[in-house]
Amino acid sequence: MTNAEPIFAIGLDHRVDFCREIVGSGERPGAAEREQAASLKLAVFDAVAQAVEDGLPKSSVVAWADPDLGEGALLRARAMSIAIAVSVDRPGDGTAGLSFDTTGDAWSLMSRLAAQYAGTRTNYNFASETSARENAQQQLRLLAGKCSEAGRKLIIELAPHATERQIADAGGADTAPLRAQLLIEGMRALQDAGVEPSAWVVAPPPDELIAATVAGQAHVDGRAGVSVLFEVGSEPDPGRLTPGPSRADRAVARLAARTLGVGGVVAGPDLYFSTLVRLHQGLIERADAVAEISTHLRKVWEIYAGARRASGVA
Numbered sequence: 001m002t003n004a005e006p007i008f009a010i011g012l013d014h015r016v017d018f019c020r021e022i023v024g025s026g027e028r029p030g031a032a033e034r035e036q037a038a039s040l041k042l043a044v045f046d047a048v049a050q051a052v053e054d055g056l057p058k059s060s061v062v063a064w065a066d067p068d069l070g071e072g073a074l075l076r077a078r079a080m081s082i083a084i085a086v087s088v089d090r091p092g093d094g095t096a097g098l099s100f101d102t103t104g105d106a107w108s109l110m111s112r113l114a115a116q117y118a119g120t121r122t123n124y125n126f127a128s129e130t131s132a133r134e135n136a137q138q139q140l141r142l143l144a145g146k147c148s149e150a151g152r153k154l155i156i157e158l159a160p161h162a163t164e165r166q167i168a169d170a171g172g173a174d175t176a177p178l179r180a181q182l183l184i185e186g187m188r189a190l191q192d193a194g195v196e197p198s199a200w201v202v203a204p205p206p207d208e209l210i211a212a213t214v215a216g217q218a219h220v221d222g223r224a225g226v227s228v229l230f231e232v233g234s235e236p237d238p239g240r241l242t243p244g245p246s247r248a249d250r251a252v253a254r255l256a257a258r259t260l261g262v263g264g265v266v267a268g269p270d271l272y273f274s275t276l277v278r279l280h281q282g283l284i285e286r287a288d289a290v291a292e293i294s295t296h297l298r299k300v301w302e303i304y305a306g307a308r309r310a311s312g313v314a
Contacts, residue, residue: 006308007199007229007264008301009062009155010048012041012070013087013119016236016269019069022276038069040276043286045073047272047293049080054294056301058082060264064119064155067105078113085117085155086110088143110152117198118147121157125182126189127166137193144195153198157231157266160186180205180214187217199227201266203234204255206248215261227263230256232300233270243274244296245303253300257307265304271296 016022018037019029029037045063052058063077064085077084088106110118120143124136140156147154160182162174170178183202200218204211215228232252233245245253249270256262272293279289 005057005059006304007062007227008056008060008304009064009085009201009229009264009266010044010297011231011266011268012044012063012065012073014066014089014121015234016273018276021236022273022280034069036280038072040280041065041070041073042076043276043279043290044272044293045076046290047297048082049076050290050294051297051301052080052082054298056298060301062117064117064266067109071109074109074113074115083117084110084113084115085119086113086115087120088118089120089122107150110150115152117153117155118143119155119157121159121201123159123161124186124190125160125163125166126185127163133189137190137195140190140195141193144197155199155201155229156190156195156197157201158183158186158190159203159234176205176207176210179203180207180210183214184217187214188220191217191220191223196223196226198225199229199263201229201231204230204252204259206251206255208255208258211255211259212261215259219261228259228261229264229266230259230262231266231268232256232304233268236269236273243278243292245271245300249300250303253304254307257304258311265300267297267300271300 018040019025019033022040023029023033023036025033048061048063052061062083062085063073064087065073066087074084074086086106086109122136122140144154162178162182166178167174187200202214204214218226218228230252233249253265256265275284275289275292278284279286
């Protein structure tokens, strides 16, 4: 996925449970709640379309969504000739029990839409229990092989969860150095197990040297055709009163632009979550919500693209 064009992916998959966290459904949402959640995902894609109209380069955009509530957004992306990434993992899966939709809705949708990418998120931890670790390696290796056979590129978002022992060894806190270690060692272990995606997505440590080390691991031993994407706004902050990219989001966008081996960013839920909550509560009109999210996305792109030009990394 090494590309002259940087990647600007918009994450609309399982990283936020739209039914439970925004619509307020229980564990088993009804048809009406699911319809509301799907409509909210469409609002975010409408914001993407608006951002493209206002100057966001379409050639850089990737719409990344699940095949369930996100199908409508993906259909609109296809109609606009925007690149598509379809999530193939199932909500709630992780290190202990990765399972993928390798025959059903996701792959059928990818075929119908001629999707360029399959995407998955995993909390793989290199120090987790042996059977879980080996199962994750095997499943991801098989998934990479299936993508290769189908002519699709695989995106793996690595979001490891620290074990209690690792947190205790780090002084009782989930620190930036610990998160960096989990990313680097996790990526290395998966590479050693034969897992070779087209792109790794990570929420980078704030330290420039450590972030460069994480990015460098993707290219170790002369690996070519692979990229790293840094996630901007990886976690929604329901308590933040001011919508739009936070100071931390802006810092990550600049860090991605300055880091060798990083080919772009993934826009996460912090960029649209609070706006969608207000939209669902009737505190803002849909057109205003779309315009607001569009502004947030374009702002992140402008920060990233401007820093990229200034850094000389491109």
